Amino acid sequence: MLDHLKIATKINHSSVEKVLVQKLKNLSSQEQYANLLFQLYGFYFELEKKVHSIIDKTLLPDMSKRVHVANLHTDLVNLNHSVAIKSVNNYPETIRTVSEALGVLYVIEGSTLGGQFIAGMLKKQLPSLDDSQINYFLSYGENTMEMWKQFKNSIQETKVEFDEKSTLNAAQNTFKALENWLLLN
Numbered sequence: 001m002l003d004h005l006k007i008a009t010k011i012n013h014s015s016v017e018k019v020l021v022q023k024l025k026n027l028s029s030q031e032q033y034a035n036l037l038f039q040l041y042g043f044y045f046e047l048e049k050k051v052h053s054i055i056d057k058t059l060l061p062d063m064s065k066r067v068h069v070a071n072l073h074t075d076l077v078n079l080n081h082s083v084a085i086k087s088v089n090n091y092p093e094t095i096r097t098v099s100e101a102l103g104v105l106y107v108i109e110g111s112t113l114g115g116q117f118i119a120g121m122l123k124k125q126l127p128s129l130d131d132s133q134i135n136y137f138l139s140y141g142e143n144t145m146e147m148w149k150q151f152k153n154s155i156q157e158t159k160v161e162f163d164e165k166s167t168l169n170a171a172q173n174t175f176k177a178l179e180n181w182l183l184l185n
Contacts (some may be wrong), residue, residue, distance in 0.1 A: 004084045012175035034081035035137040041072040043103040050092035054101035059160045071135040078132045099162035103170025
């Protein structure tokens with residue numbers, strides 16, 4: 001199923017990646033970087049809570065380790081930026097089932113792989129940034145690939161039943177929602 005998800009979401013993934021990379025390339029200050037992180041924080045804050053309220057250790061034994069909003073919060077605090085959310089992301093309200101939450105989590109966890117590349121890009125572009133300000137993109141650090149493998153293995157080995165079509169739709173919709181959020185906020 002994960003191979004099918006990767007193929008079926010390739011266009012959506014590429015589209016949101018273009019928007020994010022363009023925003024990253026246009027950064028010229030820590031303040032602009034903090035504002036971008038704040039955008040991501042606003043998108044993921046409620047979404048991550050929703051996913052964690054639906055997916056438990058039955059599906060992913062290490063689910064409690066899969067928290068990325070905390071890294072965004074840490075980065076924002078370390079950049080002296082507000083963490084008071086102004087815009088409400090309504091997308092999490094559409095996630096109701098384990099299958100849908102799994103599609104969302106596929107997008108979130110997959111983004112940790114690209115985060116490693118983005119962290120390197122940010123260090124070159126904004127040399128004043130230190131690791132304490134790029135926690136979100138460093139994610140699991142040197143354990144990123146291992147966490148991705150554990151995610152994939154847990155999904156492939158689970159006894160939990162889920163609807164692949166709903167998972168796929170949720171993954172595609174998450175990419176689209178993130179792209180729209182980045183373009184409009």
